[in-house]
Amino acid sequence: MEKKTDPKKEAIRLTKLWQQYGPNTYPLDLDELVSGAILTSDFSDNLIIDRQRFDSFEGSLVRTNGTRKWTMLLNSQVRNGRRRRFTFAHELGHFMCHRELRNKFEDSEESLNDFRDEIENEANTFASWLLMPANLIRNEFGSIQWDTEALREIGNRFECSLQASALRYVRLSPKPIAFVVSRDGMILWAVKSETAPYMASYCFGDELPEGSHAVSCHQNGEVGTERQAVGPVWNDLRHAFESQYFDQSGQGYQYTCIEFQ
Ligand SMILES: [Zn+2]
Structure with a gap:
């Protein structure tokens, strides 16, 4: 058999x-x-x-x-x-x-x-x-704040792509966090942790939400990795912190790390 x-x-x-x-x-x-x-x-x-x-x-x-x-x-x-x-x-x-x-x-x-x-x-x-073993991620990155700086550290630690690192980290995290991959203002895919709330902009083809730091960076061509507080734009009730990273490989990917308050 x-x-x-x-x-x-x-x-x-x-x-x-x-x-x-x-x-x-x-x-x-x-x-x-x-x-x-x-x-x-x-x-x-x-x-x-x-x-x-x-x-x-x-x-x-x-x-x-x-x-x-x-x-x-x-x-x-x-x-x-x-x-x-x-x-x-x-x-x-x-x-x-x-x-x-x-x-x-x-x-x-x-x-x-x-x-x-x-x-x-x-x-x-x-x-x-x-x-990217769970025990190492929990020990070394369990208490970090979730932003693109942390994501780059995780990628470097395990020599994995930022997308693979984010997918692994977010799924493991007990905190309400999410990761969004977009291109030209449109979401390609996203992942959120178990404790993250409902997100209206989450699926393939959804536009980045109005009022988000992600959409303003995209529209104004800003390259910002700084963590920024945003209002209830990803979820109707919850404020969040966001940070952005623009992939340099020529594919035009924008990565957004979101941590809900
Ligand atoms: Zn295969």
């Missing part, structure tokens, strides 16, 4: 191996995790990491026909190191959780961002839990 492994449990298991029996250093060294913690534990499958230039994908995982040997192909042409790292962790997620399901996985930028596909979603969850 085909069996699938829970990506969260698997990420926690590897995190324990790394933290208790491994070097316990972060940013996590994925190569060392694979060669040390994974391949030397009670494991019948073999995994080789191969970095090359590819045109059609960012990462891939392939079984050698009829064997328990797997090769992970990572595209060295991808320039952003944090993205290469996340792809590595994503492919490792397929290896740890999905290798009984298929003999081949191939990931382009599109599939890496496909939140509707269960398998891709699981590999992303595995990657973010592995690269």
Whole structure:
């Protein structure tokens, strides 16, 4: 029977191996995790990491026909190191959780961002839990105020993209906070913590709300990371603090960190 492994449990298991029996250093060294913690534990499958230039994908995982040997192909042409790292962790997620399901996985930028596909979603969850363990985030960033400065610190600490860092941090936080990604004044996606209130502007295609610092920065071309108090613009009743960050990669992303009062 085909069996699938829970990506969260698997990420926690590897995190324990790394933290208790491994070097316990972060940013996590994925190569060392694979060669040390994974391949030397009670494991019948073999995994080789191969970095090359590819045109059609960012990462891939392939079984050698009829064997328990797997090769992970990572595209060295991808320039952003944090993205290469996340792809590595994503492919490792397929290896740890999905290798009984298929003999081949191939990931382009599109599939890496496909939140509707269960398998891709699981590999992303595995990657973010592995690269950004909950215990470290709580210990080191549990009491910070949520703004783009904090977000950059989290990204640097774990060598993850700001989007991946924000997603992980906000979902873990007990405080009423949110993170909004927009472009040209329109929301692409957003995430809020469990204790955050209802937000009228939250979904793909919603406009940034009138009166928000986010919309004024967008309209006036201001580049502000300073934390600013705003009125009840994200929620009808709750005031909030906002700070903005404009991504420099040429994609035109605007990031807004929101902390409700
Ligand atoms: Zn994938």
